[in-house]
Amino acid sequence: MSETKTVTIEREFAHPPEKLWRALTQPHLISEWLMKNDFKLELGHRFTLRGEWGGVLDCEVLEIEPHKTLAYTWNFEHEDAAYALQSTVTFTLTPTRTGTHLRMEQAGFRSDQKQAFGGAHAGWKQFFDKLDGVLAQAE
Template sequence: MTEQLTEKRSVVVEREFAAPVERLWRALTQPHLIEEWLMKNDFKPTVGHRFNLRGEWGGVLDCEVLTIEPQKTLAYTWNFSHEDAAFDLKSIVTFTLTPMGAGTHLRVEQAGFSPTQKQAFGGAHAGWKQFFNKLDELLARAG
């Protein structure tokens, strides 16, 4: 029984973008571009750098860069503390980029949801799809 309580779930969202891997990488690692599709931030592409993502809803995510493989992989913590501890979230977001012809396949995995965090899990699934829509718009504008 205890194993089921400690089992963690992941949200995975994948999409192909009609942009070369270099452009997509810039959108994932440059603060002014991250702000356009994700959230306001003080991101730096340096392992160990601690930064915040500030949502339009007023929430703040505490993050730390864990992995950087230029134009391949980016991972950072995605931690949210709530006044109600049941809503606290400690997760890791990993972006994996794979060149595909003239475009790029992007996979995001957010790992660390407990089975009791159904609302956060569902919200993350919907949220990443919306973020990817905004990212697609940004890449289309950046031409």
């Protein structure tokens, strides 16, 4: 099997892990910062993420450790193999003195997927910017 690459984005949020966890796991909040979805916080739950660009991602919840870790598959079918992607997204929350350190890893990019890898790197930064705004508004 060929080696794969991982996009890793880390950011400090000035909110407690419980608040960040809600934004990562409540469908209406996920819709505000990531994509429309039918997510349920249940191990093995299969759900879809629907991008504004028309793409649909097939996902399955792989790991749940409340307020600490959330992982799910992130699979995108595409006729062009350079864009098709089978990956795993893992969020890790660590409490800090001033809030929460969030680490997101998206693993599974093949070496021939440079554009998808770069797009994911830029895309997650934008998602985290939106997440910061959702957290600022949410109670």
